Amino acid sequence: MLREEISSALKSAMKAKKSECVSTIRLILAAIKDRDIASRTGGDSDGISDDEIMKVLQTMVKQRQESIKMYEQGGRPELAKQEADEIVIIQEFLPEQLSEEEIAAIVNAAIEELGAESLKDMGRMMAHLRENHAGSMDFGKASGILKQRLGGA
Numbered sequence: 001m002l003r004e005e006i007s008s009a010l011k012s013a014m015k016a017k018k019s020e021c022v023s024t025i026r027l028i029l030a031a032i033k034d035r036d037i038a039s040r041t042g043g044d045s046d047g048i049s050d051d052e053i054m055k056v057l058q059t060m061v062k063q064r065q066e067s068i069k070m071y072e073q074g075g076r077p078e079l080a081k082q083e084a085d086e087i088v089i090i091q092e093f094l095p096e097q098l099s100e101e102e103i104a105a106i107v108n109a110a111i112e113e114l115g116a117e118s119l120k121d122m123g124r125m126m127a128h129l130r131e132n133h134a135g136s137m138d139f140g141k142a143s144g145i146l147k148q149r150l151g152g153a
Contacts, residue, residue: 002050003032006093020082024089031056054135060090095136103137107145119150 006028013021035056036047048056064083071080091097098106106129110116116125122143129142 002053002093003047006032006053009092020085021089024086027086028057028060028090028093031060051134054094057090057094058135061087061094064090098133098137100141103142104145106133106137107142107149111146111149116146116150119147121150122146125150 006025010022010025010029013025032048032053035052039048039052064087067083068080068087071077071083107125110125110128114121114125114128125146126139126143129137130139
């Protein structure tokens, strides 16, 4: 389970005295715990699933990518580098990300499989992609490709 893998990585980083790695993994665990607490109010006492954990990790990567842009625009390269270093650590827990060509091929196959014809099918298509490719696909890119293929762009 992904949760145990992250906890184990924290212990290893602490033993190796990798302070930057320790702080980033603690941020990951805090975000997961936050989502666990939110899901408990919904009646789920087990905490979030691995798929939800992957979504948390992907969100953390996106937040850091946005921060990098802001820091670079603000002339703060040292902070941009720190964010980039955190992205590398977070991505260690995510599966290999698909390339844009692979995403396009999957989107095309899904359009044929589900018979999508217009932008009205967008929600159904995105749900199908999320269900089958959680953690490995950039859904922002997939959405753009879908809109283009279904005639919305």
